[in-house]
Amino acid sequence: xxxxxxxxxxxxxxxxxxxxxxxxxxxxxxxxxxxxxxxxxxxxxxxxxxxxxxxxxxxxxxxxxxxxxxxxxxxxxxxxxxxxxxxxxxxxxxx
Numbered sequence: 883x884x885x886x887x888x889x890x891x892x893x894x895x896x897x898x899x900x901x902x903x904x905x906x907x908x909x910x911x912x913x914x915x916x917x918x919x920x921x922x923x924x925x926x927x928x929x930x931x932x933x934x935x936x937x938x939x940x941x942x943x944x945x946x947x948x949x950x951x952x953x954x955x956x957x958x959x960x961x962x963x964x965x966x967x968x969x970x971x972x973x974x975x976x977x
Contacts, residue, residue, distance in 0.1 A: 923947060930954070935969055 918924055929946040936942070945954040945964055952964040 935967075 915926060916924060927948045931944050931946065932941040933944050934941050935944075943954040945952045951967065953967050954962060954964055956962050
């Protein structure tokens with residue numbers, strides 16, 4: 883009985899490790915390079931994150947490049963574009 887349990891455990895462990903390895907190998911990764919054609923973004927300086935900056939309960943897609951944040955949006959034709967933005971702190975008014 884113990885031998886059957888250990889075979890089952892090894893099988894499950896192998897399947898999980900195989901899935902992790904496949905996920906790691908085939909996920910879309912940003913290349914870690916520093917030299918690209920002039921006027922092109924260096925991929926290793928790109929980050930994409932989701933944040934609810936305007937507080938409406940829906941997250942916006944943020945593209946961060948070289949420590950600067952941009953809104954990553956899509957126009958009516960489905961073409962992506964970016965907009966620089968700033969977040970202003972909420973003003974507190976004393977009564």
